[in-house]
Amino acid sequence: MLKNQSNSYDRPWNINKRYRFNCSNMNEIQILKYNGGEGGWSKNVDIGTFEGQKVVIQRLRPKPGSGDQDFRLNMFLKNLLMSDQLDHPSLVKVLGYCFRHTKGEAGYEQSSYFGDVSVVYEYGMGLTLNALNLTIAERLNHAADLASLLSYLHYSPLGSLADFDIKPEHFKMVNGKIKLIDLDHMNNVEPTCSLTLSTSHKNFKPCPFNISCQELTEIEMRKEEADELLIKCAELLEYNTGQLAKVKVFGKWHDIPRKQVAYGDAGLSYKFSSTIVPARPWIPFLKEIRDKISEVTKHEFNFVLINRYKDGHDHMGEHRDDEEDLVPGHPIASLSLGQPRDFVFRHADSRGKHAKRKIDSISVELQHGSLLMMNNPTNKFWYHSLPQRKRLMNVRINMTFRKMTQLAKRDISC
Ligand SMILES: O=C(O)CCC(=O)C(=O)O
Ligand SMILES: [Mn+2]
Numbered sequence: 001m002l003k004n005q006s007n008s009y010d011r012p013w014n015i016n017k018r019y020r021f022n023c024s025n026m027n028e029i030q031i032l033k034y035n036g037g038e039g040g041w042s043k044n045v046d047i048g049t050f051e052g053q054k055v056v057i058q059r060l061r062p063k064p065g066s067g068d069q070d071f072r073l074n075m076f077l078k079n080l081l082m083s084d085q086l087d088h089p090s091l092v093k094v095l096g097y098c099f100r101h102t103k104g105e106a107g108y109e110q111s112s113y114f115g116d117v118s119v120v121y122e123y124g125m126g127l128t129l130n131a132l133n134l135t136i137a138e139r140l141n142h143a144a145d146l147a148s149l150l151s152y153l154h155y156s157p158l159g160s161l162a163d164f165d166i167k168p169e170h171f172k173m174v175n176g177k178i179k180l181i182d183l184d185h186m187n188n189v190e191p192t193c194s195l196t197l198s199t200s201h202k203n204f205k206p207c208p209f210n211i212s213c214q215e216l217t218e219i220e221m222r223k224e225e226a227d228e229l230l231i232k233c234a235e236l237l238e239y240n241t242g243q244l245a246k247v248k249v250f251g252k253w254h255d256i257p258r259k260q261v262a263y264g265d266a267g268l269s270y271k272f273s274s275t276i277v278p279a280r281p282w283i284p285f286l287k288e289i290r291d292k293i294s295e296v297t298k299h300e301f302n303f304v305l306i307n308r309y310k311d312g313h314d315h316m317g318e319h320r321d322d323e324e325d326l327v328p329g330h331p332i333a334s335l336s337l338g339q340p341r342d343f344v345f346r347h348a349d350s351r352g353k354h355a356k357r358k359i360d361s362i363s364v365e366l367q368h369g370s371l372l373m374m375n376n377p378t379n380k381f382w383y384h385s386l387p388q389r390k391r392l393m394n395v396r397i398n399m400t401f402r403k404m405t406q407l408a409k410r411d412i413s414c
Pocket of ligand 1: 305307316321334343366384385386398400
């Protein structure tokens with residue numbers, strides 16, 4: 001069989017050196033068993049051998065005119081790209097591949113179609129779990145391998161991946177090891193963000209939702225300074241009472257489970273969850289903190305909402321600060337003083353019974369004297385809450401510095 005010199009496989013960009021097989025030697029694989037039908041689309045799975053090693057060749061040969069060929073081709077290529085990019089002992093290895101846009105390889109010359117794709121994988125046997133007769137120790141080993149694979153996928157170099165179609169047919173037994181071969185239902189969920197681990201770690205992509213955390217101690221708030229602020233809060237702050245300390249839930253008024261007050265530029269108020277909280281005029285103590293945060297963050301703020309949690313019973317429900325009163329896209333700077341508390345971010349797509357996706361929540365323990373920057377678009381995608389932690393005994397005060405629009409100027413006094 002003469003090789004057609006005009007075939008794409010003779011061009012330099014088609015030489016995939018790190019693989020054992022490419023377009024120029026794939027036809028040296030001796031086919032032992034042709035398998036798979038030639039329908040409107042076909043994914044042939046042939047078994048072959050090369051230098052005594054058994055291999056599997058998957059070929060997709062889209063047939064012009066067949067309706068779903070693009071979809072099949074996409075899935076096939078996705079499987080190849082995923083297998084090419086990922087590397088874990090429980091993933092079946094790619095040994096090579098070839099894309100062709102003309103016919104002409106030995107064994108395939110009967111093809112009249114254009115655009116064949118062939119991929120060579122290491123050989124594995126079909127998995128029939130019951131027939132394996134595994135001991136408990138072997139089962140545990142396989143379970144540990146799979147757990148390690150899931151963990152690898154969660155922190156994969158391609159971001160956080162989840163397989164949405166796990167079934168036994170997608171696994172093969174390769175030399176006594178269970179390996180996943182079908183990766184075309186692998187999808188990218190949010191890359192894992194960590195506020196506490198360095199995002200330069202290879203398993204952590206920089207968080208696309210721009211949740212960033214700066215410790216005030218790093219920007220020169222010493223513990224003594226934070227202690228002093230906490231004492232001054234007790235001396236200088238007053239909290240709202242009466243109707244301003246209530247919230248309407250399903251048509252019924254309840255006391256908010258903490259104390260609250262707002263300070264800000266003249267005339268500003270903040271409308272959220274059925275309440276309008278008017279700003280009291282700035283006092284020098286709060287102005288000083290605001291100016292220091294502006295200096296450090298290079299952002300201006302004209303309003304601060306202060307929440308006081310007497311102990312771990314006090315809390316704040318899940319919400320995202322996305323009200324119309326806030327200047328769109330402006331960051332919210334959240335200063336915490338006193339009792340460290342968990343602050344939990346939950347992605348909008350993963351809330352409720354009918355969640356679209358499963359995305360792990362992110363919990364950050366906000367420390368005494370820390371400044372958490374909620375940058376745009378954090379509050380577009382993520383809800384946050386301060387859940388109850390009943391064993392915690394001490395007071396926590398949180399100040400969220402915000403920028404209000406002129407809309408938030410209302411003719412109400414406090
Ligand atoms: O106390 C906290 O850290 C939560 C504050 C908050 O989310 C808010 O004031 O909107
Ligand atoms: Mn909030």
